[in-house]
Every structure is written in structure tokens, then in C-alpha cells.
Amino acid sequence: MIQLRNTKYAIRIINPIIVKELRTHMRGSRAFAILTGYLLILGLLAYGLYRITLASVQQGYGPGMTSQSAHIGQTLFIGLAFLELLSVCFITPALTAGVISGEIERRTYDMLLATPLRPASILWGKMVASLTYVNLLIMAAIPLSSVVFLFGGVALRDVIQAIGLLALTAITYGTLGLFFSALTRRTGRAMVLSYLTVLFLALGSAFIWAVTGAVTNQMPPREIMYVNPLSALASAIVSPGASSGFYGGMSYELLYLLSGGPDMMSLSSSKMPMSATPLGRPLWQYTTAIYLALTVVCYLLTTQLVKPVRRWRIGWRGWIGLLIVLAMLAAGSLVVFGTDWGSTGWREPPTPTPPPFPIVEKVVVEQVVMPEPTEAPVPPVPPPPTPVPTPAPVPFSASEHQAALENYLAQELLPEGETGFCDLDILWTRDSADNADIIGWIYCRTFRVTDGELIPGVGASTLAHVPMYWTPDQEWQIGGASFGSMRALAPPEVQQQLLDNPYDEAAGEERLRERARQELLGE
Amino acid sequence: MNDFIVETHNLSKRYKRRGPLALDNLNLQVGRGALFGFIGPNGAGKTTTLRMLAGLLEPSAGEITIAGRSVRKEPRAIHRHVGYMPDFFGVYHEMTAWEYLDFFARCHDLPADRRRTIVPELLELVNLAEKRDEDVGHLSRGMQQRLCLARALVHDPQVLLLDEPASGLDPRARVEMRELLRELSAMGKTIILSSHILSELAEMCNEVGIIERGRMVANGSLASLRQRAQAGRMLRLHVLSDVAKATALLADFAGVADVIRLNGGHDPTEAWLETYLTGDDRSASDLLAHLVQNGVAIAEFRQVGNELEELFLQLTQDEAV
Numbered sequence: 001m002i003q004l005r006n007t008k009y010a011i012r013i014i015n016p017i018i019v020k021e022l023r024t025h026m027r028g029s030r031a032f033a034i035l036t037g038y039l040l041i042l043g044l045l046a047y048g049l050y051r052i053t054l055a056s057v058q059q060g061y062g063p064g065m066t067s068q069s070a071h072i073g074q075t076l077f078i079g080l081a082f083l084e085l086l087s088v089c090f091i092t093p094a095l096t097a098g099v100i101s102g103e104i105e106r107r108t109y110d111m112l113l114a115t116p117l118r119p120a121s122i123l124w125g126k127m128v129a130s131l132t133y134v135n136l137l138i139m140a141a142i143p144l145s146s147v148v149f150l151f152g153g154v155a156l157r158d159v160i161q162a163i164g165l166l167a168l169t170a171i172t173y174g175t176l177g178l179f180f181s182a183l184t185r186r187t188g189r190a191m192v193l194s195y196l197t198v199l200f201l202a203l204g205s206a207f208i209w210a211v212t213g214a215v216t217n218q219m220p221p222r223e224i225m226y227v228n229p230l231s232a233l234a235s236a237i238v239s240p241g242a243s244s245g246f247y248g249g250m251s252y253e254l255l256y257l258l259s260g261g262p263d264m265m266s267l268s269s270s271k272m273p274m275s276a277t278p279l280g281r282p283l284w285q286y287t288t289a290i291y292l293a294l295t296v297v298c299y300l301l302t303t304q305l306v307k308p309v310r311r312w313r314i315g316w317r318g319w320i321g322l323l324i325v326l327a328m329l330a331a332g333s334l335v336v337f338g339t340d341w342g343s344t345g346w347r348e349p350p351t352p353t354p355p356p357f358p359i360v361e362k363v364v365v366e367q368v369v370m371p372e373p374t375e376a377p378v379p380p381v382p383p384p385p386t387p388v389p390t391p392a393p394v395p396f397s398a399s400e401h402q403a404a405l406e407n408y409l410a411q412e413l414l415p416e417g418e419t420g421f422c423d424l425d426i427l428w429t430r431d432s433a434d435n436a437d438i439i440g441w442i443y444c445r446t447f448r449v450t451d452g453e454l455i456p457g458v459g460a461s462t463l464a465h466v467p468m469y470w471t472p473d474q475e476w477q478i479g480g481a482s483f484g485s486m487r488a489l490a491p492p493e494v495q496q497q498l499l500d501n502p503y504d505e506a507a508g509e510e511r512l513r514e515r516a517r518q519e520l521l522g523e
Numbered sequence: 524m525n526d527f528i529v530e531t532h533n534l535s536k537r538y539k540r541r542g543p544l545a546l547d548n549l550n551l552q553v554g555r556g557a558l559f560g561f562i563g564p565n566g567a568g569k570t571t572t573l574r575m576l577a578g579l580l581e582p583s584a585g586e587i588t589i590a591g592r593s594v595r596k597e598p599r600a601i602h603r604h605v606g607y608m609p610d611f612f613g614v615y616h617e618m619t620a621w622e623y624l625d626f627f628a629r630c631h632d633l634p635a636d637r638r639r640t641i642v643p644e645l646l647e648l649v650n651l652a653e654k655r656d657e658d659v660g661h662l663s664r665g666m667q668q669r670l671c672l673a674r675a676l677v678h679d680p681q682v683l684l685l686d687e688p689a690s691g692l693d694p695r696a697r698v699e700m701r702e703l704l705r706e707l708s709a710m711g712k713t714i715i716l717s718s719h720i721l722s723e724l725a726e727m728c729n730e731v732g733i734i735e736r737g738r739m740v741a742n743g744s745l746a747s748l749r750q751r752a753q754a755g756r757m758l759r760l761h762v763l764s765d766v767a768k769a770t771a772l773l774a775d776f777a778g779v780a781d782v783i784r785l786n787g788g789h790d791p792t793e794a795w796l797e798t799y800l801t802g803d804d805r806s807a808s809d810l811l812a813h814l815v816q817n818g819v820a821i822a823e824f825r826q827v828g829n830e831l832e833e834l835f836l837q838l839t840q841d842e843a844v
Binding site (some may be wrong): 106117 | 574577578579580581599602603605606607608609611612613614615616617618622626627629630631632671674678
């Protein structure tokens with residue numbers, strides 16, 4: 001049996017505090033009421049999302065779409081993951097901010113300190129006990145979340161990443177709560193400070209990011225979003241290329257914004273020589289590193305704050321522990337950031353072409369007007385039960401539709417009231433009897449004409465899937481554009497092909513400017 | 524090897540740098556098995572001293588030795604020798620009495636079999652055996668205080684530090700607490716307790732330290748303190764015969780300051796007299812014997828007011844001047 005209890009020097013894993021806290025935490029009906037309520041809410045939300053997604057998927061696609069189920073799965077998964085993240089943000093500080101200060105306020109702290117129990121063990125016990133409860137909530141939701149596998153469209157890796165990020169966020173915010181609890185020694189103040197910090201990390205950073213963008217009229221530095229748990233989760237679970245579209249009431253624009261815009265997405269960014277500095281790594285990796293460091297720093301500071309005497313005097317054990325922790329952090333960041341892990345090869349573009357003019361990046365898809373989800377799900381193609389023999393579809397040819405597609409995308413994607421163009425680089429098509437799928441890179445940019453000069457505005461690029469269908473009017477129609485279904489739709493070799501063929505943005509940029517010159521300046 | 528289990532040497536404490544001294548060069552020596560009482564007004568430094576003795580507060584200067592170990596050098600080692608009971612009893616809610624003791628026994632690293640025996644034993648000792656499964660928060664104040672004392676005893680410490688153990692208790696609970704402390708003292712524990720109520724300590728302590736504004740004003744057994752202060756006492760007599768003779772006898776007795784007839788009137792056969800006698804218990808008994816031998820009928824002979832109260836006032840007054 002593993003000897004957990006009688007280690008003389010190490011902090012014991014199972015210590016009296018944990019036994020006591022768990023005993024009293026789970027006593028009474030409160031703990032079970034919270035757990036039950038939490039799971040009920042998650043369940044209701046999942047059901048609601050399922051119905052809405054089902055309705056809008058049926059509305060948005062022609063019959064015979066194979067990826068409906070995958071869309072539902074993705075939407076459910078993303079919805080559940082974000083709801084869990086929000087619960088973690090709200091519950092964790094409440095559980096930990098009163099932990100040390102509560103003992104002080106109840107006058108039990110002196111009694112604890114008068115025992116041979118080390119202050120560090122008290123802290124450890126308190127932390128493990130409160131985080132156990134938060135993690136119990138996270139784990140309890142796993143069976144519910146696993147429903148998404150019935151629908152598909154979600155990779156196991158995404159689920160593991162999501163759970164990992166949730167647990168890390170819980171641990172980090174829990175440690176923050178403990179730190180403030182030990183620092184202020186008052187539960188009220190600790191609670192306020194913890195919630196303010198969490199609010200700042202989750203919303204404040206996004207706000208600063210947005211304001212920076214608005215003020216400088218440039219793509220704001222994505223470093224601001226490193227501390228944001230929402231963008232981290234978004235970058236970890238939203239499929240590469242997912243950027244727009246409206247499925248089941250889930251706004252991908254939100255996720256898109258949170259995950260840091262076009263060049264923040266893991267796949268697209270690592271492929272694109274958008275700017276001189278490659279921004280390859282997905283946000284969540286930075287967030288993980290920062291949160292780990294924050295946790296360690298807060299925890300170490302708290303170990304000093306909980307001591308009644310000899311604060312800030314660190315013994316040899318402390319120094320060794322500190323060195324080990326620092327070495328682990330260093331090794332961890334070396335593994336993550338030193339080697340080119342995770343990106344399927346960010347390669348230096350053969351000719352690093354500096355942008356001919358300052359490229360102004362902005363999320364354009366925010367303002368795309370999408371079909372209202374409240375409309376009754378009317379299938380765009382009512383199966384005609386007419387005895388008239390339907391004419392056989394003309395074989396589909398993507399190139400015939402290139403111009404139509406580009407116009408359609410420009411209409412859909414560009415902000416209202418702006419002039420601009422979209423370039424569609426078709427990578428793969430699939431054609432069946434009466435419907436077809438196109439996957440390709442889309443690059444859009446707005447333009448203005450001032451004093452006879454062409455001024456480029458905002459622009460963005462993304463991978464997209466465009467379904468086509470054969471109408472009763474005997475022509476191919478565009479069924480919409482979606483940005484989240486690549487993984488579900490394309491066969492693996494196509495996905496590899498997408499990865500291996502980065503969009504040549506410089507060429508796309510040139511094509512768009514050429515079109516803009518012709519159409520706007522009449523050259 | 525001396526026989527003092529708790530010793531402090533020039534112990535001082537300042538809560539703020541350049542702030543006033545909360546404790547000023549306290550030199551304290553408590554013998555093994557003593558029942559030592561700390562007396563002083565609120566804010567005199569009693570709690571400060573006890574917290575430093577318990578290793579919960581860092582002295583600004585000076586040394587503390589408990590059971591031969593320096594608190595400064597081994598701040599954690601003394602926790603095994605010392606049981607500390609703070610002036611306010613901290614309650615964990617949703618915890619039963621036995622869980623409460625079991626928790627602190629775990630904190631003291633007691634093995635499971637030891638815990639299984641010590642918890643019922645302690646509950647028995649503090650008369651809470653039948654409250655074993657009751658929520659700690661629902662116990663009465665006196666019971667909580669006794670439970671808290673039991674908690675301080677889980678690791679069988681040699682020294683018990685009790686901060687105001689009788690505060691907030693009703694008279695009955697106070698008597699129970701006193702009996703409990705006597706019992707513990709008889710078991711050989713060294714007990715250091717603090718109080719601002721002197722009569723409470725006078726009843727049970729064999730040694731007393733009077734502390735005032737962070738300074739130890741007097742220290743020693745009650746008898747020696749009394750002597751040192753040369754305390755006198757106010758005596759009240761109920762005389763049932765020959766008032767004039769009794770008055771004369773009293774006035775002539777060595778150490779008697781003056782004699783007052785309390786109830787007025789001129790009944791020569793019955794009177795309440797009050798007199799101030801300087802001297803110890805011996806001279807009081809001599810005075811009574813003297814009166815009785817001379818044929819004075821005495822119905823009542825008692826001390827008025829609290830000797831300690833006066834002693835205390837006298838000692839602290841000196842200090843204030």
C-alpha cells in the first residue's frame with residue numbers, strides 16, 4: 001500500500017484538514033442540492049441547445065446533409081464546455097475565498113496553528129478539499145457531456161483539452177481565492193478581490209483587447225488575451241477555421257472573437273504569413289502556462305501568509321521545493337514553447353513577403369447577418385411530389401460558380417454598408433446527384449476610395465465549407481456558408497491537404513486589389 | 524537542571540515598529556506542576572504572553588523556554604508539549620463533539636488506535652460523554668468551553684495555556700471548570716491561566732503573576748504577595764455582649780487601625796463593628812482568640828471586601844505612580 005500518511009518531511013497527501021473538510025462539506029443537503037441543481041441546469045441547457053440546433057440545421061441546409069449530426073454534437077459540446085467554465089469562474093472563488101479568513105474569523109485558526117500541523121499543510125488541505133468539490137462538479141458533468149459523442153463531430157482530444165482547461169482554471173482561481181483569503185484575513189474582502197480578479201481576467205482582458213483594436217484601428221495584440229479563460233477554451237475546442245455561421249443559436253462569432261480573431265486560430269494562423277511575426281501557437285497554450293505560473297506564485301505567497309511567525313523566512317526545504325517548482329515550470333515551458341509542438345509545422349514562408357501596406361486586421365464576420373433562428377424551419381428545397389419528371393441535374397462544376405460564390409460570400413461576410421471583395425480559393429469539392437460541397441480558403445477585404453486612392457480596410461481569411469444544391473428551377477444554388485464543419489465533413493486526407501496547402505495570402509491580396517482597382521477606380 | 528517548565532527571559536513584544544511595548548521585559552518562571560494565574564486588567568498583555576508561549580506570536584525580543592526547548596529555535600517542537608486554549612472558543616459547525624476531538628487528534632498526528640481511546644476518555648473527563656454525537660455549535664457555552672479544554676488535552680501536553688477559561692461562564696459552569704482544572708493539576712499538568720477576575724484565580728491558583736501595562740508587577744504565591752504588599756484587611760464583627768469592652772480590646776490590639784460602630788444606636792449589648800487590621804491570617808486568628816478569651820460573645824467574624832482586589836489595586840497603583 002502506498003504510504004500516504006506517515007511521511008515526516010513532505011506535506012502529507014491526506015491530512016486531517018482534508019478529512020475534516022470533506023466530512024463537513026458533504027454533510028447535509030447543501031452539497032447534494034448544488035450538485036443536483038448544477039447537473040439539472042446543464043441537462044436542460046443541453047436539451048435546449050439540441051432542439052435549437054436541430055431546428056436551425058434543418059433550416060440552413062438542404063436535405064441529405066450528412067454533417068447535421070456533427071453540427072449538433074459540436075454545438076452541444078461547445079455550449080456545455082462554456083457553461084461549465086462559467087460555473088467554475090463563479091463557484092471557485094466562493095468556495096476558496098473564505099477558507100483561511102473563515103478560520104480566522106471563527107477563531108479556530110489559532111487552535112489549528114497550536115498543533116504540530118504545518119501552516120503549509122493547513123493550506124494544502126484546504127486547497128485540496130475545496131478544489132475536490134469544484135472538480136467533482138466538473139467530473140459529474142462528464143457523463144452528460146459525453147452525449148456529444150453520440151452526435152459526433154467532436155474529437156476526443158477536444159474533450160480532454162476542455163476538461164483539462166476547466167480543471168486548470170478551477171485550480172488557478174481556487175488558489176487566487178486562497179491567496180486573497182490569507183492576505184486580507186476577511187472573507188468579505190477576499191471574496192470581492194477574487195471576483196474582481198476573475199472578472200478582470202475573463203471580461204476585462206477581452207474589453208481591453210476590443211478597445212485597443214477600436215482605438216488603434218488595428219488588430220490588437222493577442223497577448224492581451226493570454227490571460228482570458230474564455231478565449232483559451234475557445235481556441236482549444238473550436239474547430240480550426242470555424243469563424244462564422246449560426247448553428248443552433250450558438251454564435252461562433254463570439255467564439256471567434258474570443259479566440260482572438262483570424263490569426264489567433266491555431267490552424268489558419270500557423271499557415272499564414274499574415275504579418276512579420278508568426279503567431280502560430282493557439283491561445284490556450286499560453287493561457288495554460290500563465291495560469292500554471294500564477295497558481296504556483298499565489299500558492300507560494302500564501303504559504304508565507306498563513307504562517308503565524310517567521311513569515312518570509314524560508315527554510316532549506318522551502319528553497320528545495322521552490323527550485324523544483326521553478327525547474328518544472330522551466331522544463332514545462334521549454335517542452336511547450338521551445339519545441340514546435342502542436343503546430344503541424346509552422347514553416348517559414350519561402351519568401352517572407354512583407355505586407356505591401358499595413359494590413360488592418362479586424363473581425364469582419366461579426367456583423368454578418370445570419371438567418372434568424374426563430375424562423376420556422378422551412379427546408380429550402382421542398383421535395384416536389386409532382387408527377388412531372390424532375391430533370392437530371394447538370395453535373396456540378398465548381399469553376400462555373402466561382403464568381404457567384406465570391407459575390408455571395410462578399411454579401412454574407414462583409415460588414416453592411418462597406419464595399420469589398422472576397423476571394424475563394426477552392427481546395428476540394430464533392431459532388432453527389434443533387435448537392436455538392438465546396439471547401440476552400442476565403443479571403444475578404446473591404447476597400448474605400450478617397451481622393452482617387454484605393455484604401456484597404458479590414459480583412460480576414462478563413463477556411464469555409466459552402467454547400468450547393470440543385471434547385472427545382474434547374475440550377476445550382478448556394479446553400480450557405482459554414483465555418484465549423486470542416487473536421488466532420490472532409491475526409492482525413494483532405495484535411496491533411498488543407499493543412500499542407502496554406503492559403504497564399506499575398507496572391508489573394510493582389511487579386512482582391514486588382515478587382516478593387518477595376519471595379520472601384522475603373523482602371 | 525532546574526525545575527521550571529516554562530521560563531521567559533526579558534520577553535518583549537511590540538506590535539508595531541516604534542509602537543508601544545505590549546510586553547516589557549517579562550521574566551516568568553513557572554514550576555513543574557504549578558497552577559499559575561495571570562492577573563491583570565484588559566490589555567495588560569496576558570493574551571500576548573500566552574500566545575507567545577504557544578508559539579503563535581513572534582517575540583520582538585527575549586527568549587522563551589518550554590520543557591527545556593527554546594521556542595525561538597524550535598517553534599514547532601513546543602506544540603507537542605503545550606496545549607493552548609484561546610480566549611474565544613472557535614466552533615466548527617456541522618461537526619459533532621467526537622469529530623471535533625478526533626480532528627484535533629489527527630492534527631496532532633495521533634495514530635488511529637490512540638485516537639479511538641483518547642477521544643472517549645477526554646469526553647468522559649470533561650463530562651461530555653453523552654454529548655458525543657451532538658453538533659458542537661449546539662452545545663452550551665460551558666460545554667463548549669469544556670470541549671475546548673478537552674481539545675487542548677488530546678496530545679497529553681505537559682503545559683496547558685488557558686486564556687480566560689472562565690470568561691462568559693455562569694457560576695455553575697465556572698465551578699465545574701474550576702473542579703476540572705484542579706483535577707488536571709492533580710494529574711501533574713502545569714497550568715497557566717489568565718483572568719481579569721481575581722477571586723476566580725485566588726480560589727485555585729497556587730502561584731500568581733500580576734501584570735499591568737506589559738510589566739510583571741508582582742509574582743509569587745498568594746501568601747508571599749500579600750506579605751509583600753503588607754496588605755491589611757477590613758474585619759466585620761457582630762458582638763452580642765459588652766460592646767464597650769470589645770471596642771477597647773480591639774483598639775488596643777497590635778495592628779488594628781480604628782474601630783467603627785456600624786449600626787449606630789447605643790445598645791451596650793449588641794453591635795456591628797468594623798475594623799482595619801494590618802497583618803496576615805495569623806494575626807486575624809490571634810485577634811479572634813484574644814476577644815473570645817476575654818469573654819466577648821461574637822456571633823460573626825469575617826473579612827469584608829476582597830483582599831486580592833485591594834492587593835491588586837495597591838500593586839497596580841504603585842506602578843501607576
